[in-house]
Each structure stands twice: as structure tokens, then as C-alpha cells.
Amino acid sequence: MIRLLLRVLGAEYSRPVRRTIALMTAAALLEGLSYALLVPVLRALLSGAPADAVPWLAAFAGAVAVFASLRYAADLSGFLTGGALLRGMYHRLGDHLTRLPVGWFGGGRAGEVSVLAGTGVLQAMGVIAHQLAPLVTATVTPLATIAVVLAFDWRLGLAALAAVPAVAAAQYLSGRASAAADAARADTEREAADRTIEYIRAQPVLRAGGRSRERFGLLDDALQGLQRASRRSALAALPGVLGLAFTVQAAFTAMLVLGAHLALGGTIDAAELLCILVLATRCTDPVLSLAHAGGALRAARGELERLDAVLRAAPLPEPSDPVRPDRHDLAFEGVTFRRGDRTVLDGVDLSVPDGGRLAIVGPSGAGKSTLLQSLARFHDVDAGSVRVGGVDVRSIGTDDLMARIAVVFQDVYLFDDTIEENVRLGRPDADGDAVLEAARAARLDEVVARLPDGWATNVGEGGALLSGGERQRVSIARALLKDAPIVLLDEVTSALDPGNEAAVHAGIERLSAGRTVVLVTHRMPTAMHADRIAFLDGGRVVEAGTHDELLRLGGRYAGFWRAAAVPAEHG
Structure with missing residues (x-):
């Protein structure tokens, strides 16, 4: 005992x-x-x-x-x-x-x-x-x-x-x-x-x-x-x-x-x-x-x-001699990941140049979010490697890796504190001007202005006192304040009304400028503006290319595009 x-x-x-x-x-x-x-x-x-x-x-x-x-x-x-x-x-x-x-x-x-x-x-x-x-x-x-x-x-x-x-x-x-x-x-x-x-x-x-x-x-x-x-x-x-x-x-x-x-x-x-x-x-x-x-x-x-x-329970191992990459291009090399008996990712090969934008689309359960999570090293892959700046993420110290990455999830969790403190989680030592600038870029200042307590408004447990769009704006402001060179976006506009979606899209554009971006989305107008699009199905990349290239190919991506009923002038 x-x-x-x-x-x-x-x-x-x-x-x-x-x-x-x-x-x-x-x-x-x-x-x-x-x-x-x-x-x-x-x-x-x-x-x-x-x-x-x-x-x-x-x-x-x-x-x-x-x-x-x-x-x-x-x-x-x-x-x-x-x-x-x-x-x-x-x-x-x-x-x-x-x-x-x-x-x-x-x-x-x-x-x-x-x-x-x-x-x-x-x-x-x-x-x-x-x-x-x-x-x-x-x-x-x-x-x-x-x-x-x-x-x-x-x-x-x-x-x-x-x-x-x-x-x-x-x-x-x-x-x-x-x-x-x-x-x-x-x-x-x-x-x-x-x-x-x-x-x-x-x-x-x-x-x-x-x-x-x-x-x-x-x-x-x-x-x-x-x-x-x-x-x-x-x-x-x-x-x-x-x-x-x-x-x-x-x-x-x-x-x-x-x-x-x-x-x-x-x-x-x-x-x-x-x-x-x-x-x-x-x-x-x-x-x-x-x-x-x-x-x-x-x-x-x-x-x-x-x-x-x-x-x-075994934690993710820390490298004994951590390496600090000097650039921020991304690569998936033969990535395989299993969850129990199920293979979620199967031999994925993808790359994103420094400052480039990759969109990942595909049906539900294709492994899109898992691929995104492997970049942030939320879990280690079973085979292959995930690289940042040419360095395997397993060779980068966890604190250093997370300092380089800002993540905006579909389901935003906010702590039971004020709006300001939830934004400051991105960079706790930021001054007031930096917080206000991030809020304006995410159009969070519009939300704060109509709340009786302004920045001191308590968001409740999990952010329950704010709407989904308002929580997303807080999350984007937090990511903007962090000012990380790599941005991961996971279905951030999937359940928003048009007004909030427009505001969140504007915030995402500000957040993505000059950064390496990987976004998971099922909204085709969002994917079409990426430098490169990968269509994932069954844990495999079945198509990859630009929007126009994939439409001309007439494959799975083109079928998704047609099913989304996007007007031809947007193509």
C-alpha cells in the first residue's frame, strides 16, 4: 500500500x-x-x-x-x-x-x-x-x-x-x-x-x-x-x-x-x-x-x-535532442494511423509549401480531422512521418511545435471566464492594443460592443453564454493573437448563419495571410480558393490538385462540387 x-x-x-x-x-x-x-x-x-x-x-x-x-x-x-x-x-x-x-x-x-x-x-x-x-x-x-x-x-x-x-x-x-x-x-x-x-x-x-x-x-x-x-x-x-x-x-x-x-x-x-x-x-x-x-x-x-x-499511461515521448526547424513547409510522407482495428489514414502523401494553403475535403469519416491532428501531434502516427520544415514532428519539442501552430476547431471550447481572458489564452503576455487588434481582425469587437459588460462579459462553462458564431470569433481572435506561422482550421464555418459565416470568413482570411494553412472543410467555395486541394476517402488521397485541375478531371471532387450546387460562375 x-x-x-x-x-x-x-x-x-x-x-x-x-x-x-x-x-x-x-x-x-x-x-x-x-x-x-x-x-x-x-x-x-x-x-x-x-x-x-x-x-x-x-x-x-x-x-x-x-x-x-x-x-x-x-x-x-x-x-x-x-x-x-x-x-x-x-x-x-x-x-x-x-x-x-x-x-x-x-x-x-x-x-x-x-x-x-x-x-x-x-x-x-x-x-x-x-x-x-x-x-x-x-x-x-x-x-x-x-x-x-x-x-x-x-x-x-x-x-x-x-x-x-x-x-x-x-x-x-x-x-x-x-x-x-x-x-x-x-x-x-x-x-x-x-x-x-x-x-x-x-x-x-x-x-x-x-x-x-x-x-x-x-x-x-x-x-x-x-x-x-x-x-x-x-x-x-x-x-x-x-x-x-x-x-x-x-x-x-x-x-x-x-x-x-x-x-x-x-x-x-x-x-x-x-x-x-x-x-x-x-x-x-x-x-x-x-x-x-x-x-x-x-x-x-x-x-x-x-x-x-x-x-x-504512456505520454507522447519527448525528443532527447529536440530540433528546431527554420522554415514552415509541411509534408505527410506515407502516413498511416490506426485506431484499434480500424485504419483511419492509409499511406497518405501530401505537401504544403511554406506560406501555402492546402484544403482537405472528402466524405465524413474519411480521416480529414485525424490528418489535421497528426500535424499538431495530438497523436503519433503508426507508420510514415509528419514533417514541419523538413523535421519530423516527433523530433521537435512539444512546446516549440505548439508555439508554431494555431488551431481553430469546429467545436470551440471556451473557459468559464471573460471574453478578454479567453482571447489572451493565445498569448497571455500580450498588451491591450494587441488584444484589440486581434479582436478587430476577427470582428469580435462587434460582439463585445453589444454586450453590457463588454470585455468583462463571462462566457459561461464551455462558452455556453455565447452563440456558435460568437465562440468562433473568440477562437479566431485567440489564434490571431498567438501569431503562429502555421494555421490549422477544422470545419470552422460548418454550422454558422450567413452573417456569422461572413464574419468568420473575414477573420480566417486575416489569420491565413502570409501563413502556412491546412484547412478541413466540406464547403466547396472555401476549398476552391486554396492553392492545392486533396480529396480524402477511406484514409487515402484519391485526388489532389488545384480547383480547376480537379474539375477538369471529373472525378470525386467534381462530383462533390456539382452536388453542392455551386453556380457555374464561381467555378
């Missing part, structure tokens, strides 16, 4: 964790050993000379004071270390997620990461602050107390020691019985999180279909499954709790019977027997708490294992 915790946290946190564990162990050990002082105290009190107990009481009080100091230091260290670990874990998780391939985030990862980043991290890091001290106390204090009993009477000590493997076996069997139920509950938690996110995102569809007041069956099923899994998890833990309680009570009863036998046989006096039984009684409470502590730790261990799995 501790090794797993340290692996998840990283080497920089090992020292404070080990120090905290050492303090907790010392406090628990002193607590158990201090009970040895109760034996002479009780002997003196029962012998008819109570005054003889005073020195032993003073010694016991001193031991308790030292124990209290150690326990305070251990608990304080646990809370402080837990808080530091919580911050560190969030930073480490966030930094790691930014280095994972974009393809990793598919397949229900949103629910998994949201659960981990919420309750998962809190529960895992709560081990140090809340759960480790009770576990150490429940383990070390009884063992120290057994050592004390052994010192006073080896027969009763051996009887107490015989209970240790029985308690360990009860804990082990309890853990095995609960493991499957706990794992199932964790799976249903992620499923419920996924369905909750789906339900929220599906609100426009549900309301458009007149089903906004109906229960969402998939979410209901997931929540009911979570309820059943939680019940099974609780029931699975019950035999372990009862088994531990029975084991502890049986051990105490055995000591009581053995002690009575020894006392009746005259081999131990009643006062000493009473003292040892008091010590044995004091052991039962921490041992019985093992059931609760063990269950909490198993749950925390499950979260730690899931965090560990995420942190062990």
Missing part, C-alpha cells in the same frame, strides 16, 4: 510520507509500551499500599504526555502532508494528462477522469491525513501490548500472540471477499459519471424531442446499478467485520479462561491477572477498528491503483 502510494505521488514526496509514518509508528509503539506501567500501579493499589502507586502514576503520566506530543506531531504531519500531497497530486495528474495523446481521452475517459479528479484523488490522498494513523495504531499498539504481556507472563503472552495470525487471516479473507465488490462498485461509479455527463450534454436533444421532463433511462439504469453495487459492497464487508469481532472476542475469552486456570492453580496472583486482562481489554478496541480502517484503505487502494494506471 505504502509503495503504491509513493509510486503514485512520485519520489519528491517520499521523505514527508516516511517521516509521517515514522511519527505515527513511534506514537503507537509508545502507547502500547506505556501500558506496562499500569501493572505496578494496579499491584500497588490492590496490595493495600496505595502510596506505592504514586511514582508509577507519575511515570505513567509522563509517558502519556510524551505519547500525546508524538501523536499530535504525527496527526499534524499527516494533515499537512496530506494537504501538500493533494495539491501535488492534482498538479501531477494535470501535467500528465496534458502530455497524453488526444486519442487516449476517448472511450468513456471523461467519466473516469472526472471521478478520479474529484472523489478519487481526495480519497487516495486522505490515506495520509485520516486513515493511516488508525491503521498504524490498530497494528502497532496491540503488538506492543502483547510484548508487555509476554514480559509479565509468557503463557498469557503466547495466548495473546496466537491470536495475531487469526486476526491477520480474518483481515485477509475479508479483503479478498470485498475486492471484487469494491471493483464492481468503482466501475459503476464511472458508468454513472459517464451517463450524467451524457445526460447534461443531451439536454438540447431531449428538449427538442419533447422529453425534457421524462426520466433518462440510461442514467436511471446506471444510478440503480450503482445503488446495487454499493449494497453488494457493504454486504461483502459484513462477514469480515463479524469474523474479526468473533476472532478478537474468542482470543480474549481464551486468555480469560487460561488466566483463571493459572490463578486457581496458584501460579499467578489475582492482581497480576487483573492487570494483564486490563491490558488485553485495551487491545480489543484498536484491533476491532481494523475492520473499518481496512475497508477504507481497500477503497483508497482501489483509487490509488486507478490513479497509478492513468499516470502509467
